[in-house]
Amino acid sequence: MAFNFSTEQDLVKEALEVFNKEFIGQVPEIAACAPGRVNLIGDHTDYNDGFVFPMALPLLTVIVGKKNDTDKCVVVTEAKDADKPMKVEFSVPTKETLAPGKPKWANYIKGVVQYFRGTVVGFNAVIVTSVPIGGGLSSSAALEVSVYTFLEALTGETGTMKKDKALLCQKAEHEFANMPCGIMDQFISVMGQSGTALLIDCRSMQETAIPISDPELAVIITNSNVKRSLASSAYAERLEQCQSAAKTLGKSSLRDASENDVEGLREKHPLLYKRAKHVVTENSRTEQAAEALKQGDLKTFGELMTASHESLKTDYEVSCTELDELVAAALEVDGVLGSRMTGGGFGGCTVTLAPKTIADKVIENMKKKYKGKPTFYITEPCEGARVLTLPE
Missing domain, CATH: 3.30.230.10 (Ribosomal Protein S5; domain 2)
Incomplete structure (x- = not known):
């Protein structure tokens, strides 16, 4: 598998x-x-x-x-x-x-x-x-x-x-x-x-090093085998949009912006609003996820992963049909904790968290539902x- x-x-x-x-x-x-x-x-x-x-x-x-x-x-x-x-x-x-x-x-x-x-x-x-x-x-x-x-x-x-x-x-x-x-x-x-x-x-x-210590946890990486390239995948465009959003908000970077700050972009700068919203909420999700893992709360960690994918898909617009198919297929399996695209987007990989006991089932469902030919890695x-x- x-x-x-x-x-x-x-x-x-x-x-x-x-x-x-x-x-x-x-x-x-x-x-x-x-x-x-x-x-x-x-x-x-x-x-x-x-x-x-x-x-x-x-x-x-x-x-x-x-x-x-x-x-x-x-x-x-x-x-x-x-x-x-x-x-x-x-x-x-x-x-x-x-x-x-x-x-x-x-x-x-x-x-x-x-x-x-x-x-x-x-x-x-x-x-x-x-x-x-x-x-x-x-x-x-x-x-x-x-x-x-x-x-x-x-x-x-x-x-x-x-x-x-x-x-x-x-x-x-x-x-x-x-x-x-x-x-x-x-x-x-x-x-x-x-x-x-x-x-x-x-x-x-x-x-900050945070142990992934649960021996029954599988980190499943799925390569969509859709090739991606930072140069050709609008990466530089997203960088420029984030810089523009930060400048419009009077911030040195979006790290300094709050969700309330970002709301100020919604009407006059709808595209910059979406980009900034992802970055600000993703920072929050990442800190929460690290704390959840530290506490052994894998349920919350997985939910934050899935929310991250939705944000990358909807607000940052760097996902693609293939990645969305793989994430959806993983989440269909009972017991899966969370799944998301990972990396720059526009192809590449997803990462899924699930108990090792259902890893084969997760992989089988992804193979069944995905139209392409994926490669799977169970890693640590x-x-x-x-x-x-x-x-x-």
């Missing part, structure tokens, strides 16, 4: 096999990984200085490699949905300032190499991943953070604070991939903790980016 995704060990083995084929006679010396994420609640709030509540996933991006004693970085990707070519070569930043280009997947890597706090030396590397590209599970952040972690191990320059590391990876995405993302994805990929979700205040960059919160030990 659920998809059996590759383990950390599987991915390392795959990466080593590819490395041995691509770089004959060389032996990798460094390995690192970083996870994708699912956001349980709190979407399109991070770039409004708001609250998000993600958890790191066992879906990983792994990079293996070694110094090559040149001023060139040579990188191969095995990501099946990456644009071609699958092998790139570019200079270290001390030789020439890097710039984005083609293939697109390499821009994320170039950005991290350019902004790395340290002196990057030439290297050969292979990247493999189990995070679906374009699925709304932060494949881009997993790539950026895994590369930064690899460079730390490669150079021995590990003095960058974790939060600064997340910010530098976000900068790489902004400047090299032209994706105006908030900080959530990089933050949770760096800071994730096993067994917990993190309530993140995107203004103060403070995080895992740790963030780390250096890996290569097998002897």
Whole structure:
């Protein structure tokens, strides 16, 4: 029923096999990984200085490699949905300032190499991943953070604070991939903790770890397999609308607006009203959800998740027919606690909370009612980016 995704060990083995084929006679010396994420609640709030509540996933991006004693970085990707070519070569930043280009997947890597706090030396590397590209599970952040972690191990320059590391990876995405993302994805990929979700205040960059401790709880991620892209999915448009709403209200960001403030937009600025209403109420829902989870109140948590989906669908208008079908199908099953789209929207994934005893039933109903071909993952919160030990 659920998809059996590759383990950390599987991915390392795959990466080593590819490395041995691509770089004959060389032996990798460094390995690192970083996870994708699912956001349980709190979407399109991070770039409004708001609250998000993600958890790191066992879906990983792994990079293996070694110094090559040149001023060139040579990188191969095995990501099946990456644009071609699958092998790139570019200079270290001390030789020439890097710039984005083609293939697109390499821009994320170039950005991290350019902004790395340290002196990057030439290297050969292979990247493999189990995070679906374009699925709304932060494949881009997993790539950026895994590369930064690899460079730390490669150079021995590990003095960058974790939060600064997340910010530098976000900068790489902004400047090299032209994706105006908030900080959530990089933050949770760096800071994730096993067994917990993190309530993140995107203004103060403070995080609160809250255990997901019920062993009978299933976090079911459903990939609609409708591809999405921040650049083409009106993400920048929503960002601009939120900024306009905040400016109209005389606020530095919508984080400072109340529901009463937002009501003042309803008549003269109906579209900005809807956007601001989502952000303000979503911040409230996210804080309430974190408190509910802390208290073990999964019923309330699930209800808030479902309310979040309705807001993203109706007020923020970033859902789509496919995501709505999947959420509705999940909620039809007795015992399901809550379900919602997750991530940027316009495709990608949903996340559903349900007892493990009915997980198969939930998946079966979603498969039955959904017109597309979904992929299912039953997951649990895992740790963030780390250096890996290569097998002897």
